[in-house]
Amino acid sequence: MKYHDQLTLTELWTCALQELDTLHEEAQRTDVGLSATDTNTLSRALAALRQEGPLSSSAPDSIGWIQAFLDAAIARETLGHQDVFDGTNDPELGAIGRVRSRPILSEDGRCFDLLLQRFKKVLAMRDLLAARVDAELQIARLKTA
Numbered sequence: 001m002k003y004h005d006q007l008t009l010t011e012l013w014t015c016a017l018q019e020l021d022t023l024h025e026e027a028q029r030t031d032v033g034l035s036a037t038d039t040n041t042l043s044r045a046l047a048a049l050r051q052e053g054p055l056s057s058s059a060p061d062s063i064g065w066i067q068a069f070l071d072a073a074i075a076r077e078t079l080g081h082q083d084v085f086d087g088t089n090d091p092e093l094g095a096i097g098r099v100r101s102r103p104i105l106s107e108d109g110r111c112f113d114l115l116l117q118r119f120k121k122v123l124a125m126r127d128l129l130a131a132r133v134d135a136e137l138q139i140a141r142l143k144t145a
Contacts, residue, residue, distance in 0.1 A: 005128070012125065013054075014056050014127040015125060016126060017050060019118070023115065025029050027042050027043060033112070035110055046066065049062040049063065054122070063123065063126075067096075070119060073112040078106075079106055080104045081103055082101070082104055084101075084102050085098055085099055085101075086099070114134070137139075138141075
């Protein structure tokens with residue numbers, strides 16, 4: 001997100017909308033493993049989020065539905081879990097870190113996970129947009145006071 005911190009508000013908004021367009025296109029690909037009904041429903045939710053804008057009053061509903069849908073799809077495609085070490089091995093202290101459980105996903109599950117990661121990127125951009133808009137509004141209020 002460091003790159004996005006350097007963009008103007010308009011450029012950031014444009015990037016968020018482009019990312020939603022890309023996510024919409026990816027969700028419509030046939031190799032994602034979605035049924036026709038799920039593809040249509042997900043496409044409608046993404047299109048609504050794109051059309052209304054990421055900061056609209058209806059955005060939280062679309063975001064919640066998309067997040068829940070992708071989480072459920074990944075859960076259905078989880079074959080098991082594998083423990084992996086996340087940390088470093090210090091010569092004096094030994095292993096520093098912790099063991100995390102990572103899901104083992106089917107091919108479709110990996111596709112859903114990629115969609116989810118891309119969606120999380122959109123959400124991070126949305127959070128940055130909201131903060132910038134709020135900052136501009138607060139600065140404008142300070143100037144008028």
